[in-house]
Amino acid sequence: MSSSSQYRFSRQSQHSSQRYDPTLWQRIHIDPWLTLLLLTICCIGLTILYSASGQDSDMIIRQLISYGIALVVMVVMAQIPPSIYRAFTPILYILGLVLLVLVGVIGEVRMGAQRWIDLPGFGSVQPSEFMKLIMPMMCAWFLSKRNLPPSLSSITVTLGLIIVPVLLIAKEPDLGTSLLVAASGLFVLFLAGLSWWMIVSTLALSIPIAAFTWYFLLHNYQRMRVLTLFNPDVDAQGAGWNIIQSQTAIGAGGLTGKGYLEGTQSQLDFLPEGHTDFIIAAFSEEFGLLGVILLLVIYTCLLSRSLYIAFTHPDIYSRLLAGAIAMSFFIYVFVNVGMVSGILPIVGVPLPFISYGGTAIVTLMAGFGLLMSIHTHKPQ
Template identity: 70%
Template sequence: MSKQQQYRFSRQTHHFGRDDSTSIWERIHIDPWLMLLLLTLSFIGLAILYSASTQDVSMIIRQSVSYLLGFTVMIGMAQIPPGVYRNFTPFFYVIGLFLLILVELIGEVRMGAQRWIGIPGFGSVQPSEFLKLGLPMMCAWYLSGRDLPPNIVTVFSTLAIIVLPVLLIAKQPDLGTSLLVAASGIFVLFLAGLPWWMIGSAVAMMIPTVWVGWTFLMRDYQKQRVLTLFNPEADLLGAGWNITQSKTAIGSGGLTGKGYLEGTQSHLHFLPEGHTDFIIAAFSEEFGLLGVSVLMFIYACILVRSLYIAAIHVDTFGRLLAGAIALSFFVYVFVNIGMVGGILPVVGVPLPLVSYGGTAIITLMAGFGLLMSVYTHNTR
């Protein structure tokens, strides 16, 4: 099989699934299906947050403001053509690196981690969140100006672009975010047509890389999280408490759940972080397997729609960026549910658009704004 045959993602015709008419949604640069799915997910998020936070109205108001800001950012970013983003991508990437270095110098320390920059009169921002978009944009910008599939020099140059911010984020320390940011860049490289022999070589190199990371990079509490994954019962009242209570909440929901506002694990504060990282456990307890299935179906629809947008785009930059955003969104969902379900270590990744948190919501919605820009400004 030739390289051109291997990589079909970047050869999709722009006429696939499109016609020559322009709808009102395209004129206002909004994808109605994606908008409907995101609105539905946001309302579900507010409903379960109200229950998981033990009916804390102030938290609901703050989350609603975050949603409002997120949708405003999304709609605003959708109006800007992808070409503008492509031109400003290097500056955005450099600013992101500068902010990560600034975190090392003057960042706020919370719970042993130095991840935030305080802004007087505004609050705090977490620069690593912005690299979730800045890094795939930079990789797409770099690869779009070169022949695809990439040669060995292009691959290593792209990896250098990825490694620098990932190491800065991991040093904060924030292993979970660093892995997610790395994944967003790797997805761009993969979609650019990475040869199979390179993929196989990378998989083979992961074995010694994991050993190096475990021995020299990971801190004691991060190692403990990995060990707890394999045997949470070894320390039920300590390191294994989170995952044990999470499994209890999920299992007690059964098929149909206990009913809305009837959950006990979160309401009685047995479930840690029930309104953030472990909110899917609170949702499962109240709505059961059927409710979780509906939620997963919505996530799947968002993923499929996002990949469709990536597949029909003409420009290489927009196609690679849209594909990376779609796959990164899938990883966020998979990691959170895997973490809560006990098949992945606890790394502090929120459930997209459902968990409480302002910066994460705005970053996600900015990503979907880029997707809508790519779709509605598609060159015919």
């Protein structure tokens, strides 16, 4: 996307003298295409989860409950006009920062990470998940109030809005979520119309930042994940075990797969986290390359519909926010498939709507609720 096309994206407007006549779907604020694609992916997720979990019916029921809650959240969020989200965005951002700070002070420690906080009446929550939506909302709110393409001062302030929560999340430690939160904010900045010289300068600046992160911020196990990316056999029984077993499962599937419930890597527990982060490896072993291609086509259709909503909306805030949500969804899929296939380091990113887990599903579905709200409400 060139800087001129970015600018057209950020400034595009629609002018029509025709009377606004909402359809039935617009009146109930639901996009049928997004809903159909989401339900299709959820059905695929339940199918492969049943196999990858060793036919654990209790896990399937819990996942069904998560889907149900997530769909309710999506429908509720779709009913709220984008103007309401825009008005409350700064408050949500400040509240998110307060929760992230509280995590570092009174947060619960699980498996060596301090990522959860116990809120009376809500139970244990992970504030970093909220920032996946609040971050693009805040960046879109800030930039939509300024001239676009953004000036250097606007870019600096936006980067500050991104860096503060990202560092708080990385300190928990949660490298995967911090990268996703950073990406969601950077997508807004990019769509606002950054010039290419700024993009190139940022990429050049990322080299010393990456070096600093490697030596001073990453934990030993995180460095080992990067090293095993290039040579999994360096620690075949330790850090390299996941990627070796994952690649074995993918290769064993071939073109058409071994058949449903016939995947030996997952059924015999050779594949670690086969029901969560590495579930696409179990899917690939049973349904092969053709099955993976079909799944990626459905993901692509979902992404295309989301980008269509973003590109056709006349309001700057809504367009920037919708574009960032769509591209963040793409990053979810790309990072998960990349790390499972061995082209990216393992950072613990689930496959959207396929991997087992409630929090990520609800957060993702809430994002699509925002997209539906943007698409179905009459611009003000």
